[in-house]
Amino acid sequence: MPEERRGPVVIERAPGRPRSEDARLAVLHAVDDLLLEVGYAAMTMKGIAERAGVGRQTVYRWWPTKAHILIEACAADARGELAVTPSTEPARTVTDFLDALSRFLTDSPAGAAYRALLGEAQHDPAVRDLMAQEDLLAAPARVVLDSLRTQLAMVPLDDEMAVAELCGPLVLAALSGRRLKTDALAAHLVHAWA
Amino acid sequence: MPEERRGPVVIERAPGRPRSEDARLAVLHAVDDLLLEVGYAAMTMKGIAERAGVGRQTVYRWWPTKAHILIEACAADARGELAVTPSTEPARTVTDFLDALSRFLTDSPAGAAYRALLGEAQHDPAVRDLMAQEDLLAAPARVVLDSLRTQLAMVPLDDEMAVAELCGPLVLAALSGRRLKTDALAAHLVHAWA
Amino acid sequence: MPEERRGPVVIERAPGRPRSEDARLAVLHAVDDLLLEVGYAAMTMKGIAERAGVGRQTVYRWWPTKAHILIEACAADARGELAVTPSTEPARTVTDFLDALSRFLTDSPAGAAYRALLGEAQHDPAVRDLMAQEDLLAAPARVVLDSLRTQLAMVPLDDEMAVAELCGPLVLAALSGRRLKTDALAAHLVHAWA
Amino acid sequence: MPEERRGPVVIERAPGRPRSEDARLAVLHAVDDLLLEVGYAAMTMKGIAERAGVGRQTVYRWWPTKAHILIEACAADARGELAVTPSTEPARTVTDFLDALSRFLTDSPAGAAYRALLGEAQHDPAVRDLMAQEDLLAAPARVVLDSLRTQLAMVPLDDEMAVAELCGPLVLAALSGRRLKTDALAAHLVHAWA
DNA sequence: GCTTAAGCGAGACGGTACGTCTGGTCTTACT
DNA sequence: AGTAAGACCAGACGTACCGTCTCGCTTAAGC
16 A cells, blocks of 8 residues: 555644643633632633633634533533442432432532533523533433343333433422432332332 | 591502503513514613613613513413313323423423523522522422322322422423423323322 | 773783792702812703702703703803902003903802803804803903093904903913913003003 | 844834724724714714724723814814914914914814814813813914014013913804904004014 | 692603623734 | 734623603692
């Protein structure tokens, strides 16, 4: 093949100065900070750039929207906070997950971002699509469900419905500024599905 | 003395020209229209005032925020769309309500406003309080629950939890741009609670 | 003629409640006060009405413009401050007048109002007409001129020109925020005219 | 070392995009036009920006006030219109200047702006300072005076007083909407000063 | 002594300019 | 070609004042 003339493994690389990973990280950290300090609504692209010590254009080069930055800044945190190790006791597995979910939604900065993004998604289709393809709740929820299915004789139940039943009540409560008792909720769910 | 005929009720009336109900209604209608035409995000106080043929100050005199106008513009619609007459069959009552809720959240303009407001509440405490005190979902949901309680031997269940379990799954699905099969969901709920 | 049936001198009087002189005076005093406290520019019709404890409409009923109120509020003061009693010494008469004029323009509240009105007249023809017909400087200046003419053999000199030569230098200086030595100026004028 | 070739003059240059001279000129031209079309009073910052096809912020970046724009827009015109070349005949020099001044004050757009600014200066100290430091009348007037002093044995006369005597009468007349016969005025002045 | 009519204080009305802010783009010099 | 900086146009923000209008009340004159 003529490829070998090129020499060994040439990394394809754009001409010009490469994008600065430093700038990208500075932005993500600035967003993290600002989310805590001023909240989602008061966060502006201008403010983010200034806080990060970065040009405004640079922010726009990497992310088209405030929402896109946030989703990237929070996805990792969210996955961490929602990961549960299945217990041998099905009800326990569910309770653990619901506890983690409740803390995430109510207390965690990442959860605050998630709630804000859920709101933003209601009037910005681009955010809605982004949230759908990066569904932060569904993935960890499915881990719980799979664990249950190996231990329980469960009623037929498609994943979408199950995720909604599992996460919906806590999400609605959190959005309304309330908390729920997770053990009672877990009991109901296991009872309904068994 | 004949004074006693008047009774103690003196209607207190502010001095000066009274507020114009016409102007108030014009704004509410303008908001209704704009919600359909341009959506929540693109709706501005300036645009509302212009569309209503009303001074900007007049809008601010009645409502402090876009959210406050919307909540007033939609509350009545919401109550109408979510009212269900309890059936003799408990599962049927639940399904009817879930159907209404699903249509409200997904198809109705009032529902779109509700979703937008839920988002707004996440970064504006004033809106959150307003939503909490005017809870559009809880009231109709409680009608369903009360009906169930007269027909079924239900597990102990506080209202807050019940409302969350009843509405939460559909709300989460709607916020994520999905729909659920309401009959399956109804079956699970009745099963869990009976 | 049948007119005599009406009887002698019938004061024509409009039906309804007569205008309140109290309100009128309250406005004039409010204007006086506000001119000192906040100055001409920061004085608004709304502020005047509130300060006078009077309805906004009442102000507009008596005067069409802020300028009209001011001219009425200051004309009397101005006439008083600019009145000079001719001396037997022509140069003295002129100096006395110029001193009064200088104090009026630079130190007196009425003078500040006059300067402001002179400015307003530049972009409001109504004010210009008002100022022309109520010329506050010309009348006292003419007293000085008439006195001079009886004592001196003066060059032919129409009043308009004389008033301009007499008052113009001080006015220009005052508008520019400067003062002039009035005795030197008086000497020049007497020299020029004799 | 070869550094000395560069010389010590380092042009200090702000970072970022430089201010656009195009925008600045567009504003000045818009102000010129608007002054003729709608006059000083009806000219608004908003209107200027729109007419210039320029952002509102850009206008505020260059000038803090409508008055500042106008003074810059008119200063050049004023200097041109008031420049006189001294004649060999002193009275002629004065008459020429007074003619130019009269035309400027009464007929020229720049003069209209000057009159408006003189008014504005009466209630805005910032404008007063600006007018004082950019005194449009004094500079050309001094040219006339200097010429006279070389040709005539003049009475002792400080510049401030001379400028006031020279320009004051015409200014007062113009502010009151009148004109004066400049030749008579010139005769008086020369007579007074010689 | 009732009616009529205008004036009164108060304050809401539709407009519109204010000066500030952010959004998203563009133009610099530097790396 | 990417970067920090910052100016660019556009337009919404909430406030202030404009001059007008609508309230309920008061004050006169005329019937």
